[in-house]
Amino acid sequence: DTAVSQTPKYLVTQMGNDKSIKCEQNLGHDTMYWYKQDSKKFLKIMFSYNNKELIINETVPNRFSPKSPDKAHLNLHINSLELGDSAVYFCASSQTGDTQYFGPGTRLTVL
């Protein structure tokens, strides 16, 4: 059973489009995260939700909007995509304060 899953795995789209990435975890964790990994493998935290409440909201453009319908799901919607949004986006989950478990990533390419 996949612990943290993301869809889609690859996303290729044109500048200006709106897209969503979905994440689900079946570990029963109460906290979920979105990270962005650039081409140099640098990981940047974007958002974190604890029991559906936003608790970390780093400095990202407001074109990025997370949504957590329940504590097992955290989706990321991106409006008006730009070239600089091209990256790999990782979802992760943890039980508060414990080890983070990562999904396989979504590679977003904006043309």
Next chain:
Amino acid sequence: GNSVTQMEGPVTLSEEAFLTINCTYTATGYPSLFWYVQYPGEGLQLLLKATKADDKGSNKGFEATYRKETTSFHLEKGSVQVSDSAVYFCALNPNTGNQFYFGTGTSLTVIP
């Protein structure tokens, strides 16, 4: 504040060589420390962790010891294999909230 400083790569080693990847940290309080590994095209996986000073984490032949006096958590392996080629991340959880702090990653390539 909290931060992790990790040895810059890339690192290239021959098979069976000894590996050390340095990691030092800054933290308020009593953090937990982690090493994650990212194989090509995959997400990060926990490699090992240590939750208090002098603890040693170990897995798959890798080891790291939580050294509070030197604020370090260096990753070591006695004999690397080609299959160890990956990017390694040192990370810190300050145990005062939900945020992790990751190092910049060290790319390791092991050649036969």
